[in-house]
Amino acid sequence: MNIGEASGASGVSAKMIRYYEQIGLIAPKGRTESNYRVYGEDEVHVLRFIKRARSLGFSLEETETLLKLWQDKSRTSAAVKDIATGHIADLERRIAEMQGMVKTLKHLAHCCGGDNRPDCPILDDLAGAGPVAGERSAAGSKSGAGANAARHART
Amino acid sequence: MNIGEASGASGVSAKMIRYYEQIGLIAPKGRTESNYRVYGEDEVHVLRFIKRARSLGFSLEETETLLKLWQDKSRTSAAVKDIATGHIADLERRIAEMQGMVKTLKHLAHCCGGDNRPDCPILDDLAGAGPVAGERSAAGSKSGAGANAARHART
DNA sequence: TGTAAGGCTTCCCATCATGGGAAGGTCAAG
DNA sequence: CTTGACCTTCCCATGATGGGAAGCCTTACA
Structure with a gap:
C-alpha cells in the first residue's frame, strides 16, 4: 500500500502520515526500491487509532502514550484511565473558560x-470603562489566567 | 515610560508589546536618544484594551478591527456587535465540540x-473495536469535523 | 515506445500568539 | 567606575496542520 492508499484507508492525510513518522509515532512497513513508503493493514490500524484519539482531543503526546499502552499487553487499564480523566479535566477547564467569555x-x-449610533457598551468594556450594568465577572475577574487561557484557543 | 513600565501598567509583557508593534497594532509615542521605546498613558490604554479583548478570546485580527472601531468616532455599534456575535458563535461551536469529546x-x-488488568474499553474504542455499550456518537459520529476541531484547541 | 498525468519524494515556509535566550548597548545606584 | 538591571535586535521553539516547489517514478493510453 502506498501512502496515498494508506491515507484513504485511514482518513489521515499523507502529509500527516509523514509528519507522524518524523516524530516517531509510526513507521512504514518498509520502502520500495524507488523509495516509496509501503504500508500494511497494521499500520493503517495504527493510523486510525491516532485519528480517533485526535478526534477526542488528545494531543499527539498523549496519543503516543496511549499508543504505547495499546501495544503493551501488560498495561493496566488504570494507566489508560488516568490519561483519559486528566484529559477530561483539561477539556472541562477550557470549556469553563470559554463559557465565561461567552457569558460576558x-x-x-x-x-x-447594534444600530447606527457610535455608543457601544462592548467598546466601553474593552476600554476599561468599568462594568456596564452589573459585574465584570466571568472572564473578567480572572483576566490574567483568562489571557493565558485564551491562548491558542482558536481554530 | 519605558517598555518595562508600560508592561507593568498594562499587564502585557514587553515581548508582546514589541510583537504588537511589529504587526502594526500599536506604536510607541517615540524613542529616546538611545533608542528606547517611550510610552504615554494613551498607549497603555490601548495595551489594556488589547489585553481585555484577548482575555475575551478575540483573535489579534479581531482585536485590531475592534481597536480601529474604538478609535473611529463615526463607527456604528452594529459593526462592533457583529464582531462580538460572530465571536460568540465561534466560541459556542468550539464549546459544543469539546463537550462532545467530554461526553464520549x-x-x-x-x-x-481503572485497575491492574489490561482490558480497557478506552483503548478498544480508539482501536476501532466499535461501540462499548451504546452508540459511538458525540465526537465520534462527526469525527472528520472533530479532527479539525481538535486542531489548535490545546493550551 | 513515447508521452502525459498523476503520485511519490524531500525540503522549506506559513499559520497563531507567545516565550526563551543570546549578544550587545544603556542607565542608575552604590 | 563597576555592577546589575534594564533595553535593543535577532533567531528559534512551540503544536498540528496545510501549501507548494523541484524532481523522480509509475501507470495508462495513443
Whole structure:
C-alpha cells in the first residue's frame, strides 16, 4: 500500500502520515526500491487509532502514550484511565473558560444597541470603562489566567 | 515610560508589546536618544484594551478591527456587535465540540475498570473495536469535523 | 515506445500568539 | 567606575496542520 492508499484507508492525510513518522509515532512497513513508503493493514490500524484519539482531543503526546499502552499487553487499564480523566479535566477547564467569555460577551452584546449610533457598551468594556450594568465577572475577574487561557484557543 | 513600565501598567509583557508593534497594532509615542521605546498613558490604554479583548478570546485580527472601531468616532455599534456575535458563535461551536469529546470520554472512562488488568474499553474504542455499550456518537459520529476541531484547541 | 498525468519524494515556509535566550548597548545606584 | 538591571535586535521553539516547489517514478493510453 502506498501512502496515498494508506491515507484513504485511514482518513489521515499523507502529509500527516509523514509528519507522524518524523516524530516517531509510526513507521512504514518498509520502502520500495524507488523509495516509496509501503504500508500494511497494521499500520493503517495504527493510523486510525491516532485519528480517533485526535478526534477526542488528545494531543499527539498523549496519543503516543496511549499508543504505547495499546501495544503493551501488560498495561493496566488504570494507566489508560488516568490519561483519559486528566484529559477530561483539561477539556472541562477550557470549556469553563470559554463559557465565561461567552457569558460576558452575551451580556455586553445584549446591552449594545447594534444600530447606527457610535455608543457601544462592548467598546466601553474593552476600554476599561468599568462594568456596564452589573459585574465584570466571568472572564473578567480572572483576566490574567483568562489571557493565558485564551491562548491558542482558536481554530 | 519605558517598555518595562508600560508592561507593568498594562499587564502585557514587553515581548508582546514589541510583537504588537511589529504587526502594526500599536506604536510607541517615540524613542529616546538611545533608542528606547517611550510610552504615554494613551498607549497603555490601548495595551489594556488589547489585553481585555484577548482575555475575551478575540483573535489579534479581531482585536485590531475592534481597536480601529474604538478609535473611529463615526463607527456604528452594529459593526462592533457583529464582531462580538460572530465571536460568540465561534466560541459556542468550539464549546459544543469539546463537550462532545467530554461526553464520549466520560462514557468510556465510566466503562473502564481503572485497575491492574489490561482490558480497557478506552483503548478498544480508539482501536476501532466499535461501540462499548451504546452508540459511538458525540465526537465520534462527526469525527472528520472533530479532527479539525481538535486542531489548535490545546493550551 | 513515447508521452502525459498523476503520485511519490524531500525540503522549506506559513499559520497563531507567545516565550526563551543570546549578544550587545544603556542607565542608575552604590 | 563597576555592577546589575534594564533595553535593543535577532533567531528559534512551540503544536498540528496545510501549501507548494523541484524532481523522480509509475501507470495508462495513443
